[in-house]
Amino acid sequence: MRNSFKRVYLLISVLMVVMLAACGEDDTNTSNASEKSEGPVSAKIGVISYMTGPGAAYGEAITNGFNLALDEINEKGDVKIELIIEDSAGKQDQALTVAQKLMSSDDIVALLGPTLSTEMNVVGPEADINGIPIMGTSTTAAGIPQIGEYVFRNSIPESLAIPAALEKAVNKYGAKKVAILYGNDDLFTQSGYDTMKAEAENMGLEIVTIETFQKGQSDYNAQLTKIKDLQPDLILASALYNEGAVIMDQARKMGIDLPFVGGNGFNSPQVIEIAGEASEGLIVATPWFGEKDDPKVQEFVKKYESAYGHKPDQFAAQAYDALYIMAEGLKNAGEADRDALRDALAEIKDLDGILGKFSFDEDGDVIMEPTVLIIKDGAFQQFE
Amino acid sequence: MLGVILNPYHLQIVSFILINIILGISIYITLSSGQLSLGNAGFMGIGAYTSALLTINFDLPIFLGIILGAVVAGVFGILIGIPALRLSGVYLAIATLGFGEVIRVIFVNWESITQGSIGLSGIPHLGRELFKSFQITGFDPDMLGLKNNQFIYLLVVLTLLLVNILLIWFFIRQNKSRVGRAFAAIKMDEKAAESMGINITYYKVLSFTQGAILAGFAGALYAHVMAYISPADFAYHRAVDILIFSIFGGSELIWGAIFGATFMTILPEALRFISDYRYMIYGVVLIAMMAFRPQGIIDVSLLNWFKKKLKIKRGGSLGIRTKKYN
Numbered sequence: 001m002r003n004s005f006k007r008v009y010l011l012i013s014v015l016m017v018v019m020l021a022a023c024g025e026d027d028t029n030t031s032n033a034s035e036k037s038e039g040p041v042s043a044k045i046g047v048i049s050y051m052t053g054p055g056a057a058y059g060e061a062i063t064n065g066f067n068l069a070l071d072e073i074n075e076k077g078d079v080k081i082e083l084i085i086e087d088s089a090g091k092q093d094q095a096l097t098v099a100q101k102l103m104s105s106d107d108i109v110a111l112l113g114p115t116l117s118t119e120m121n122v123v124g125p126e127a128d129i130n131g132i133p134i135m136g137t138s139t140t141a142a143g144i145p146q147i148g149e150y151v152f153r154n155s156i157p158e159s160l161a162i163p164a165a166l167e168k169a170v171n172k173y174g175a176k177k178v179a180i181l182y183g184n185d186d187l188f189t190q191s192g193y194d195t196m197k198a199e200a201e202n203m204g205l206e207i208v209t210i211e212t213f214q215k216g217q218s219d220y221n222a223q224l225t226k227i228k229d230l231q232p233d234l235i236l237a238s239a240l241y242n243e244g245a246v247i248m249d250q251a252r253k254m255g256i257d258l259p260f261v262g263g264n265g266f267n268s269p270q271v272i273e274i275a276g277e278a279s280e281g282l283i284v285a286t287p288w289f290g291e292k293d294d295p296k297v298q299e300f301v302k303k304y305e306s307a308y309g310h311k312p313d314q315f316a317a318q319a320y321d322a323l324y325i326m327a328e329g330l331k332n333a334g335e336a337d338r339d340a341l342r343d344a345l346a347e348i349k350d351l352d353g354i355l356g357k358f359s360f361d362e363d364g365d366v367i368m369e370p371t372v373l374i375i376k377d378g379a380f381q382q383f384e
Numbered sequence: 385m386l387g388v389i390l391n392p393y394h395l396q397i398v399s400f401i402l403i404n405i406i407l408g409i410s411i412y413i414t415l416s417s418g419q420l421s422l423g424n425a426g427f428m429g430i431g432a433y434t435s436a437l438l439t440i441n442f443d444l445p446i447f448l449g450i451i452l453g454a455v456v457a458g459v460f461g462i463l464i465g466i467p468a469l470r471l472s473g474v475y476l477a478i479a480t481l482g483f484g485e486v487i488r489v490i491f492v493n494w495e496s497i498t499q500g501s502i503g504l505s506g507i508p509h510l511g512r513e514l515f516k517s518f519q520i521t522g523f524d525p526d527m528l529g530l531k532n533n534q535f536i537y538l539l540v541v542l543t544l545l546l547v548n549i550l551l552i553w554f555f556i557r558q559n560k561s562r563v564g565r566a567f568a569a570i571k572m573d574e575k576a577a578e579s580m581g582i583n584i585t586y587y588k589v590l591s592f593t594q595g596a597i598l599a600g601f602a603g604a605l606y607a608h609v610m611a612y613i614s615p616a617d618f619a620y621h622r623a624v625d626i627l628i629f630s631i632f633g634g635s636e637l638i639w640g641a642i643f644g645a646t647f648m649t650i651l652p653e654a655l656r657f658i659s660d661y662r663y664m665i666y667g668v669v670l671i672a673m674m675a676f677r678p679q680g681i682i683d684v685s686l687l688n689w690f691k692k693k694l695k696i697k698r699g700g701s702l703g704i705r706t707k708k709y710n
Contacts, residue, residue: 052663086656089663092610092617093400097653100537101393121505121612130533141502185492187614190501 042080043336045326046102048095048113048123051087058115058315059087062137064308065319066112068300073323079330081323088114095119096126103130109336110134110329112322117141117187124151133329133342137322138315140264141191145364150342152364154322154355156287158195161264161370165285166199166236168372168383169261175233177206181223181247182238184212192238192263200236208232213243220247221254228256240265244282245274252278259283259374267314272378283383285370287355288314291380292371297354321353390530395537399609401649402544403602408629408641409555410598415635416564417591418571420473422623423464423480424599426487429618431457431600432607433491433498436507439608446513450604457600458593465592469585472574484623491615503614510543510608511536540609547605551598555638567591599626632673634680643682 047066050059063085070083086102088095095114102108103126111134114123120139127134128148136144136153140161145151169175178200182193200207208230211223224247227235235251237244237260244266251260252275259281260266267284290301290311300320304312312320328351330336333344351358359367374383407424414421435453438444444452464483471479491498498504515536525535558564566587569577578584607613625648633644651669655662673681 052660087660087662089652092612092614094652096610097393097396097400098656100396104392118503118612118614118616121503121614122610125505125611143505185489185501185615187501187503187616 040077040080041330041334041336042082043109043330043341044082044084044105044107045323046099046105046108046111047083047085048088048098048102048111048115048119049085050090050115050119051085053089053091055090055115058138061313061315062113062115062319064304065137065312065316066323068304068307068316069320069323069327073327079327081327081330083112084108088119090116090119092119092122096122099123099126103127103132107336108132109338109341110326112137112319112326114139117144117191120144120151121147124148127151131342132338133345135322135326135345137318141187142194149346149364152345152360154325154358154366155318156264156366156368156370158192158263160366160368161285161287162192162195162261163199164370165261165283165372166196166203169234169259169283170203170205172383173233173259175205177208177230177232178234178236179208179227179230179232180210180236180238181220181227182210182212183215183240183243185214186240188265189238189240189263192265196236196238196261196263213239213247215240215243217243218246220250224251224254224256227251228254232258234258234261236261237266238263241268241270242274245271245279248282249275249278257281264314267373269311269313269380272375272380277378279375280377282375283372285372286314287368287370288317289371289373289380289382290317294354296352300354317354321355321358324353325351325358390534390538392533392537395534395541397649397653399537399540399544401646402541402548403605403609404629404645404649405548405642406551406598406602406605407626408633408645409551409638410595410602411626411630412635412638412641413555413591413598414595415630416559416571417567417588418472418574419468419588419592420477421468421480421592421595422477422620422627423483424595424626425618425620425623426480426484427457427461427596427599428603428606428622428626429484429487429491429615430460431603432613432618433504433603434600435604436504436607436613437497439508440504440506446508446510446608450601450608453604453607454597454601457603458597461593461596461600462589465589465596468592469588481620481623484618484620488615488618491618498615501615503612503616504607505612507607507611507613509536509611510605511540514539514543544605552638552642559638563587563590628670631680632670634682634686636679636683637687639687640680640682644680647681 049063050056066083070081073079073081084102086098088098099111102111111127111132113136114120115138117139120136124134124144124147128150131150133150133152136155138155139153140155140157142157142159145153180193180196183189209226211226213220213223235258237247239247239262244262248260260283262282262284266282267286271279271282301312304316325348328348329341329345333340346360346364349359356368361367372383373380407428410424431453434456435449438452439446439449468476468479492501525532566582569580569582570584570587574584629644629648630641632648633642634640651666652662655665
């Protein structure tokens with residue numbers, strides 16, 4: 001028995017040593033972060049992004065957006081930022097460990113990310129306790145900025161996007177009866193549905209039916225037949241674009257010509273690619289519209305396309321703006337200090353970005369006017 | 385000195401390793417009686433949700449919550465274990481995999497209690513609660529030269545370490561007892577074991593339930609270390625991850641599960657410097673292992689070889705020792 005105890009201790013101590021050796025190389029505890037007054041403020045910002053696994057495309061767009069903004073900001077020279085990008089693989093436990101890694105390094109003044117709202121639910125409270133400002137660029141679920149006073153986001157939540165789209169659609173088509181369709185096994189679509197339902201009730205619309213589907217489902221005929229029989233004026237679909245596009249395709253084949261109102265996840269050029277003509281009539285509200293008649297937006301699109309070979313999406317644009325917000329915060333704070341940066345961030349008002357004029361409310365949530373778009377003639381157009 | 389070594393990042397990884405070791409043992413126990421169960425993610429979910437809901441809604445102390453989580457998972461283990469006895473091999477694997485999915489779908493759809501896929505946040509954190517009780521006694525981490533959050537994670541790691549040592553000790557003892565011999569006999573040949581007078585029903589349900597209790601226990605600990613859970617945490621990916629811990633390390637010995645869990649948790653972190661390729665390497669390691677060492681890294685002969693080496697080093701001063709097969 002004593003021997004087995006000994007062996008346990010031996011094993012554990014060996015493991016600890018191995019582990020410390022394996023991941024302890026980059027512990028820089030230098031404290032040159034707070035260089036006051038002289039020259040521009042220089043700061044390190046940690047980025048947690050979803051770069052490996054099924055959702056890697058999001059992480060890639062986000063880091064591309066950061067890198068593009070980083071070059072511009074450092075060229076301007078008001079502040080000097082260094083990004084330390086780490087992968088979370090879309091998993092909460094990895095997001096948390098990597099956040100610990102970034103937070104424990106004293107010269108990192110803020111965190112950007114993580115990509116998913118589920119990850120933010122784990123990382124947010126930890127960052128708040130450690131007193132490091134954290135800003136999500138793609139976390140749209142309800143309740144994220146309310147985690148704590150160090151938690152911010154610049155991605156417009158569903159509670160802002162969906163009502164805007166719904167209101168315009170209802171006014172245009174004079175809708176009275178709506179049907180709701182949503183994916184119930186995903187945080188994103190579930191929280192979109194909650195907003196849709198609340199908003200529809202708020203506007204006094206009659207909800208004729210609420211149908212659910214699961215991620216990766218390929219046949220929606222049962223739900224759509226029911227919706228068709230009930231004859232609503234409008235279909236509210238809280239779906240991610242890959243399922244959403246298939247839903248629209250099957251609906252059109254079945255002879256449902258109603259306009260669809262979607263959430264943030266439905267807003268992707270991929271919908272047009274997958275569903276083709278069937279995607280006509282999809283209405284979404286988005287902070288990002290690449291065809292906007294704004295020189296800033298056009299310049300960003302051009303730069304992004306020449307750097308990465310394809311058009312930027314909403315996630316890249318939000319990340320791009322997020323780093324500008326951080327830069328503005330650092331400039332106003334005047335020093336690379338976590339608390340000073342938090343206070344400076346909270347005071348940001350009407351900052352001009354490619355998404356529009358940006359402010360934080362008292363929780364650290366977004367105040368912004370989203371653009372409502374409709375798919376018409378095979379492209380997203382502004383919906384009037 | 386202590387404050388420099390104990391980086392919260394490292395402590396966090398160690399605490400995940402320790403939780404994963406419990407999960408690895410949970411599948412090792414069911415495998416040790418020859419049953420391949422993929423339902424451990426489901427049991428883990430039951431433990432996690434039970435403990436989280438009890439501590440959030442009824443302000444139960446965390447330790448009671450964790451124990452109740454394990455107990456409830458164990459009850460489900462008995463309920464599933466008895467009918468599942470008729471199945472063996474892949475059929476049992478499929479049935480238990482189905483059970484895990486059913487549990488996950490229940491978490492998704494029982495919105496009034498589990499908040500659906502939005503998940504449960506605000507679960508009391510193991511370390512922070514322990515820290516609070518330490519503060520009451522007037523203890524200040526500064527006395528050890530530690531920062532508050534270092535101390536919090538140190539507490540988590542120490543608690544988990546203690547739990548792990550107790551569990552490993554218990555299962556090593558059990559392996560050498562009548563129960564362990566019965567498990568091994570059933571694994572070798574069910575019919576032969578039965579004809580030797582071993583009550584197969586009892587021992588199979590026992591090992592299945594032990595696995596369920598451990599998985600539920602690990603799940604409850606996970607919930608209180610993460611402070612947030614959602615049904616996606618307990619999907620079949622998790623079941624496969626858990627299985628890999630034991631299969632990779634070697635499913636014949638408890639040390640295999642421990643080694644597998646440790647190695648598989650460290651690997652993605654240690655490979656961080658090649659960021660984009662790390663999961664590719666993870667996959668390659670698995671394939672290579674299956675090709676060259678299908679029985680897992682640690683098996684009986686490797687352990688015996690180690691023991692021999694140790695003996696030679698000690699110059700045989702221990703004299704005659706009885707052979708051990710743990």
